[in-house]
Amino acid sequence: MEEKQEILVVAEKTGFLPRAIAEQLGDEYGYQVTLVELDMQKLFEVEGAFEAALLYMESDVQEYMQELLYLKDMTVEEGTPIFFIGEDVEGLKEIIPGHILKEVFERPIDVKISAKKVDSYIKLHGKHIKKKILVVDDSGAVLRSVKGWLEDKYQVILANSGAMAIKFLATNRPDLVLLDYEMPVVDGRQVLEMMRTEMEFSDIPVIFLTSKNDKESILKVMELKPEGYILKSTPPKQILEEIDHFFEKLMHQ
Numbered sequence: 001m002e003e004k005q006e007i008l009v010v011a012e013k014t015g016f017l018p019r020a021i022a023e024q025l026g027d028e029y030g031y032q033v034t035l036v037e038l039d040m041q042k043l044f045e046v047e048g049a050f051e052a053a054l055l056y057m058e059s060d061v062q063e064y065m066q067e068l069l070y071l072k073d074m075t076v077e078e079g080t081p082i083f084f085i086g087e088d089v090e091g092l093k094e095i096i097p098g099h100i101l102k103e104v105f106e107r108p109i110d111v112k113i114s115a116k117k118v119d120s121y122i123k124l125h126g127k128h129i130k131k132k133i134l135v136v137d138d139s140g141a142v143l144r145s146v147k148g149w150l151e152d153k154y155q156v157i158l159a160n161s162g163a164m165a166i167k168f169l170a171t172n173r174p175d176l177v178l179l180d181y182e183m184p185v186v187d188g189r190q191v192l193e194m195m196r197t198e199m200e201f202s203d204i205p206v207i208f209l210t211s212k213n214d215k216e217s218i219l220k221v222m223e224l225k226p227e228g229y230i231l232k233s234t235p236p237k238q239i240l241e242e243i244d245h246f247f248e249k250l251m252h253q
Contacts, residue, residue: 004032011056024115057086130155136165137180149236162186
Protein backbone atom coordinates (compact mmCIF):
# COMPACT_ATOMS: atom_id res chain seq x y z
CA MET A 1 0.00 0.00 0.00
CA GLU A 2 1.38 3.40 -1.02
CA GLU A 3 2.25 5.67 1.89
CA LYS A 4 0.18 8.85 2.03
CA GLN A 5 1.89 12.19 1.57
CA GLU A 6 1.64 14.50 4.56
CA ILE A 7 0.46 18.10 4.82
CA LEU A 8 0.71 20.30 7.90
CA VAL A 9 -2.13 22.76 8.62
CA VAL A 10 -1.22 25.32 11.30
CA ALA A 11 -3.99 27.59 12.56
CA GLU A 12 -4.22 30.32 15.15
CA LYS A 13 -7.41 28.57 16.20
CA THR A 14 -8.43 25.20 14.82
CA GLY A 15 -11.93 26.36 13.96
CA PHE A 16 -14.29 25.70 11.09
CA LEU A 17 -12.23 26.96 8.15
CA PRO A 18 -8.92 25.23 9.00
CA ARG A 19 -10.82 22.01 9.67
CA ALA A 20 -12.70 22.32 6.38
CA ILE A 21 -9.45 22.74 4.44
CA ALA A 22 -7.85 19.83 6.29
CA GLU A 23 -10.84 17.63 5.49
CA GLN A 24 -10.82 18.69 1.84
CA LEU A 25 -7.13 17.86 1.47
CA GLY A 26 -7.65 14.53 3.20
CA ASP A 27 -10.98 13.38 1.75
CA GLU A 28 -10.71 14.80 -1.77
CA TYR A 29 -6.98 14.44 -2.44
CA GLY A 30 -5.94 11.64 -0.10
CA TYR A 31 -3.30 13.43 1.97
CA GLN A 32 -2.45 12.61 5.55
CA VAL A 33 -3.21 15.95 7.24
CA THR A 34 -1.90 17.09 10.61
CA LEU A 35 -3.91 20.00 12.03
CA VAL A 36 -2.23 21.87 14.89
CA GLU A 37 -2.71 25.16 16.73
CA LEU A 38 -0.13 27.92 16.38
CA ASP A 39 1.22 27.14 19.82
CA MET A 40 4.87 26.55 20.66
CA GLN A 41 4.34 23.41 22.72
CA LYS A 42 2.09 21.86 20.09
CA LEU A 43 4.52 22.74 17.31
CA PHE A 44 7.29 21.02 19.28
CA GLU A 45 5.24 17.81 19.17
CA VAL A 46 4.77 17.85 15.39
CA GLU A 47 6.58 15.07 13.55
CA GLY A 48 6.56 14.17 9.89
CA ALA A 49 8.05 14.86 6.47
CA PHE A 50 5.53 17.31 5.08
CA GLU A 51 5.02 18.08 1.40
CA ALA A 52 3.51 21.47 2.28
CA ALA A 53 2.33 23.59 5.21
CA LEU A 54 -0.78 25.76 5.22
CA LEU A 55 -0.83 28.62 7.74
CA TYR A 56 -4.13 30.22 8.78
CA MET A 57 -4.06 33.43 10.83
CA GLU A 58 -6.47 36.25 11.66
CA SER A 59 -4.19 38.26 13.98
CA ASP A 60 -1.11 40.40 13.41
CA VAL A 61 1.89 38.11 12.97
CA GLN A 62 3.83 40.05 15.64
CA GLU A 63 1.60 38.41 18.26
CA TYR A 64 3.01 35.00 17.31
CA MET A 65 6.61 35.91 16.52
CA GLN A 66 8.21 33.07 18.50
CA GLU A 67 5.90 30.45 17.01
CA LEU A 68 6.37 31.73 13.45
CA LEU A 69 10.14 31.80 13.79
CA TYR A 70 10.01 28.20 14.90
CA LEU A 71 7.73 27.34 11.95
CA LYS A 72 10.16 29.13 9.64
CA ASP A 73 13.04 27.00 10.91
CA MET A 74 10.96 23.83 10.45
CA THR A 75 10.06 24.62 6.86
CA VAL A 76 13.36 26.13 5.68
CA GLU A 77 15.34 23.17 6.98
CA GLU A 78 13.16 20.70 5.07
CA GLY A 79 12.40 22.94 2.07
CA THR A 80 8.68 22.74 2.85
CA PRO A 81 6.54 25.34 1.02
CA ILE A 82 4.07 27.47 3.02
CA PHE A 83 0.65 28.62 1.81
CA PHE A 84 -0.81 31.50 3.83
CA ILE A 85 -4.38 32.52 4.64
CA GLY A 86 -4.43 35.81 6.53
CA GLU A 87 -4.31 39.58 6.39
CA ASP A 88 -0.80 40.47 7.58
CA VAL A 89 1.03 39.34 4.45
CA GLU A 90 3.76 41.98 4.62
CA GLY A 91 4.47 41.12 8.24
CA LEU A 92 4.76 37.44 7.39
CA LYS A 93 7.15 38.16 4.51
CA GLU A 94 9.56 39.69 7.03
CA ILE A 95 9.70 36.32 8.80
CA ILE A 96 9.20 33.66 6.12
CA PRO A 97 11.68 33.67 3.18
CA GLY A 98 10.20 34.27 -0.25
CA HIS A 99 11.31 30.91 -1.62
CA ILE A 100 9.29 29.17 1.12
CA LEU A 101 6.15 31.36 1.02
CA LYS A 102 4.54 30.07 -2.17
CA GLU A 103 1.07 31.63 -2.25
CA VAL A 104 -1.30 33.84 -0.29
CA PHE A 105 -5.03 33.12 -0.37
CA GLU A 106 -7.22 36.20 0.03
CA ARG A 107 -10.24 36.01 2.26
CA PRO A 108 -13.00 35.10 1.90
CA ILE A 109 -11.46 31.96 0.47
CA ASP A 110 -12.98 29.07 -1.43
CA VAL A 111 -11.96 25.92 0.43
CA LYS A 112 -12.13 23.72 -2.67
CA ILE A 113 -10.07 26.09 -4.83
CA SER A 114 -7.44 26.58 -2.11
CA ALA A 115 -7.07 22.84 -1.55
CA LYS A 116 -6.84 22.26 -5.30
CA LYS A 117 -4.04 24.83 -5.64
CA VAL A 118 -2.05 23.19 -2.85
CA ASP A 119 -2.56 19.77 -4.46
CA SER A 120 -1.55 21.09 -7.90
CA TYR A 121 1.65 22.58 -6.49
CA ILE A 122 2.59 19.31 -4.78
CA LYS A 123 1.94 17.30 -7.94
CA LEU A 124 4.25 19.60 -9.91
CA HIS A 125 6.93 20.41 -7.35
CA GLY A 126 6.49 18.03 -4.43
CA LYS A 127 9.56 16.61 -2.71
CA HIS A 128 8.44 13.09 -3.63
CA ILE A 129 8.90 13.88 -7.31
CA LYS A 130 12.37 12.98 -8.49
CA LYS A 131 14.21 15.66 -10.43
CA LYS A 132 14.81 14.67 -14.05
CA ILE A 133 18.43 14.62 -15.24
CA LEU A 134 19.44 14.10 -18.87
CA VAL A 135 22.93 12.57 -19.09
CA VAL A 136 24.63 12.99 -22.47
CA ASP A 137 27.82 11.06 -23.27
CA ASP A 138 29.05 9.00 -26.23
CA SER A 139 30.43 6.34 -23.86
CA GLY A 140 27.97 3.64 -22.87
CA ALA A 141 30.13 2.76 -19.87
CA VAL A 142 29.99 6.35 -18.59
CA LEU A 143 26.21 6.52 -19.11
CA ARG A 144 25.64 3.27 -17.20
CA SER A 145 27.92 4.37 -14.37
CA VAL A 146 26.32 7.80 -13.93
CA LYS A 147 22.84 6.27 -14.03
CA GLY A 148 23.84 3.82 -11.30
CA TRP A 149 25.19 6.61 -9.10
CA LEU A 150 22.17 8.89 -9.44
CA GLU A 151 19.05 6.81 -10.01
CA ASP A 152 18.18 6.26 -6.34
CA LYS A 153 17.54 9.99 -5.93
CA TYR A 154 16.90 11.21 -9.47
CA GLN A 155 15.09 10.21 -12.64
CA VAL A 156 17.93 9.63 -15.11
CA ILE A 157 17.51 9.73 -18.89
CA LEU A 158 20.42 8.70 -21.11
CA ALA A 159 21.49 10.05 -24.51
CA ASN A 160 24.55 8.63 -26.28
CA SER A 161 25.09 11.55 -28.67
CA GLY A 162 24.54 15.28 -28.99
CA ALA A 163 21.99 14.66 -31.76
CA MET A 164 20.02 12.29 -29.52
CA ALA A 165 20.06 14.89 -26.72
CA ILE A 166 18.68 17.57 -29.04
CA LYS A 167 15.95 15.20 -30.20
CA PHE A 168 14.99 14.48 -26.57
CA LEU A 169 14.93 18.18 -25.65
CA ALA A 170 12.53 18.92 -28.50
CA THR A 171 9.73 17.14 -26.63
CA ASN A 172 10.92 16.91 -22.99
CA ARG A 173 12.19 19.26 -20.31
CA PRO A 174 14.72 17.89 -17.80
CA ASP A 175 15.64 19.76 -14.62
CA LEU A 176 19.35 19.44 -15.40
CA VAL A 177 21.57 18.30 -18.29
CA LEU A 178 24.88 16.58 -17.53
CA LEU A 179 26.66 17.12 -20.81
CA ASP A 180 29.85 15.49 -22.09
CA TYR A 181 32.07 18.20 -23.52
CA GLU A 182 34.02 15.98 -25.94
CA MET A 183 31.73 14.04 -28.31
CA PRO A 184 32.05 13.23 -32.02
CA VAL A 185 29.85 14.91 -34.69
CA VAL A 186 27.82 17.12 -32.31
CA ASP A 187 29.89 17.98 -29.24
CA GLY A 188 28.90 19.49 -25.92
CA ARG A 189 29.66 23.04 -27.02
CA GLN A 190 27.28 22.72 -29.99
CA VAL A 191 24.53 21.21 -27.85
CA LEU A 192 24.75 24.03 -25.30
CA GLU A 193 24.85 26.73 -27.99
CA MET A 194 21.74 25.22 -29.59
CA MET A 195 19.97 25.11 -26.23
CA ARG A 196 20.75 28.75 -25.49
CA THR A 197 19.26 29.89 -28.81
CA GLU A 198 15.94 28.06 -28.36
CA MET A 199 13.48 29.84 -26.07
CA GLU A 200 11.77 26.62 -24.97
CA PHE A 201 14.85 25.26 -23.23
CA SER A 202 17.31 28.15 -23.08
CA ASP A 203 16.98 28.27 -19.27
CA ILE A 204 17.57 24.55 -18.62
CA PRO A 205 20.71 24.32 -16.45
CA VAL A 206 23.73 22.51 -17.88
CA ILE A 207 26.70 21.05 -16.04
CA PHE A 208 29.53 19.80 -18.23
CA LEU A 209 31.16 16.41 -17.79
CA THR A 210 34.79 16.50 -18.84
CA SER A 211 37.82 14.26 -18.59
CA LYS A 212 40.28 17.14 -18.92
CA ASN A 213 41.36 19.14 -15.89
CA ASP A 214 44.08 21.36 -17.35
CA LYS A 215 43.58 25.14 -17.10
CA GLU A 216 43.12 25.71 -20.82
CA SER A 217 40.43 23.05 -21.15
CA ILE A 218 38.55 24.30 -18.08
CA LEU A 219 38.58 27.87 -19.41
CA LYS A 220 37.11 26.63 -22.71
CA VAL A 221 34.33 24.86 -20.81
CA MET A 222 33.50 27.80 -18.53
CA GLU A 223 33.50 30.47 -21.25
CA LEU A 224 30.22 28.89 -22.42
CA LYS A 225 28.72 29.87 -19.05
CA PRO A 226 27.32 26.51 -17.93
CA GLU A 227 26.17 26.13 -14.32
CA GLY A 228 29.40 24.25 -13.64
CA TYR A 229 31.55 21.34 -14.61
CA ILE A 230 32.36 17.95 -13.09
CA LEU A 231 35.47 15.94 -13.85
CA LYS A 232 34.71 12.37 -14.84
CA SER A 233 37.45 11.25 -12.47
CA THR A 234 35.52 12.67 -9.49
CA PRO A 235 34.47 9.95 -6.99
CA PRO A 236 30.81 8.89 -7.44
CA LYS A 237 29.80 10.01 -3.93
CA GLN A 238 31.20 13.48 -4.58
CA ILE A 239 29.41 13.72 -7.94
CA LEU A 240 26.12 12.95 -6.20
CA GLU A 241 26.90 15.52 -3.50
CA GLU A 242 27.65 18.19 -6.11
CA ILE A 243 24.35 17.56 -7.88
CA ASP A 244 22.45 17.56 -4.57
CA HIS A 245 24.12 20.88 -3.71
CA PHE A 246 23.20 22.33 -7.11
CA PHE A 247 19.48 21.55 -6.62
CA GLU A 248 19.53 22.80 -3.03
CA LYS A 249 21.07 26.09 -4.16
CA LEU A 250 18.54 26.36 -6.98
CA MET A 251 15.66 25.84 -4.56
CA HIS A 252 16.81 28.76 -2.38
CA GLN A 253 17.27 31.29 -5.19
